[in-house]
Amino acid sequence: MRDLASAWRSAARGAGATADDHAVDAEGSALLARWAEPHRHYHTLEHLATVLSIVDEEADRAEQPDLVRLAAWFHDAVYDPHTPGDGNERASAELAVVSLVSLGVPTPAIDAVRRLVLLTAGHAVQVGDADGALLCDADLAVLASHPAAYDAYAAAVRSEYEFVPDAEFRAGRAAILRRLLELPALYRDPDLAERWTEPARANLIRELGALDH
Structure with missing residues (x-):
């Protein structure tokens, strides 16, 4: 796996963090600990690394790529499967604000990161929002995986919600899948959309068919 600590430091500095190296590294370590929590099965360090890799590969699409990178770091930083609705995304966005304020990141950049994190609750991106499009495309890349890898992803999500009765989980998961299928576009970048939309x-x-039976 890539050197995530260095990636964090680079993104924070690129976004304008003025705190000393110790403070920046401490925030990065705290985030890495969150992503490594034992109750996570899909929303893990591997997912974070994958999202960051895609953002790096497609960085020329973004207006402010370091802010997209920071949003990737925070988008599932708070992840409690017991939390209803978009509570995790809202808590993650507020964590981003507190963390980035402490590092001296300029207010406009913090506001942008907060907005991007909140976008990952529904992945509904407005036309012309290049940074939001890149983050959401990277976050949803797993949907276009080879069927076996996709099934492993779906099983990992089920493991995160092992406390939910099967019938309730099936209904909730099916509703999420239907919302994704109803998005105007799963992927916004034309090249990614061409490659990923059909398999996703x-x-x-x-x-969805398996859940409905």
């Missing part, structure tokens, strides 16, 4: 939709439809 096939995976979603296949899982």
